[in-house]
Amino acid sequence: MKRRHFFQNAGALSAGLALGVSDGLLAAQPKADYKKHPFIIGVNGHKITYNVPNLSQKVKIMHVxxxxxxxxxxxxxxFQEYSGRMAKAYNETKHFLSGEPTHPEEAFEATLEIARQEKADAITLTGDLFSFPSEAAIEWAFDKLEKTGIPYFYSSGNHDWHYEGMKGSLHELRETWINERLLPLYKGQNPLMYAVDVKGINVVNIDNSYYEILPEQLAFYKAEAKKGNPCS
Structure with a gap:
């Protein structure tokens, strides 16, 4: 199943929010009427606030x-014949707010520091953490994540397991490099699909890193969405 059909069939709201809300989504305002519009989204710079009915406590999730x-x-x-182009693609980046030159590792560490300062309840890592499945990069990121002391939940992107030009189907390459390199980041969870509870939020992870949702993934998502908890 192509991923563009996944959310249609799953009955999800927007990009993975299965909250079962039929009201329109509004920008949060100081005098927002939560009884009339029980689910409201507020955007403030790089922060997004969801006001969800029946959620009794504040939850902070850092999305990376x-x-x-x-x-x-x-x-x-x-592996350099397969990693050479992507190894050079993101050597220099710009800060999304200031436009100043930065480095992916500096930005990653700064993001984790914000998560610590904000006392985030969880960090969600939703793919393309790496330009290719480099052992050095994966070990470095794993160490930094572990040192935060914050629970984190990882799902791969296509670059995380892809060596450009290497023989093999996308399915074979994903399975090979997840098992050989990326597995520690999953902390014992099923790499293709898993769900965790974060203070009443059901965080559902579905790997669609080669742009296809498997039937068993769709069935898993539907079952999780039916549990009744806010689901992201």
Missing amino acids: TDTHLWRDDERGVK
């Missing part, structure tokens, strides 16, 4: 994606 970490070492030399 597309960091494209690319460090490598001698273990990656034999």
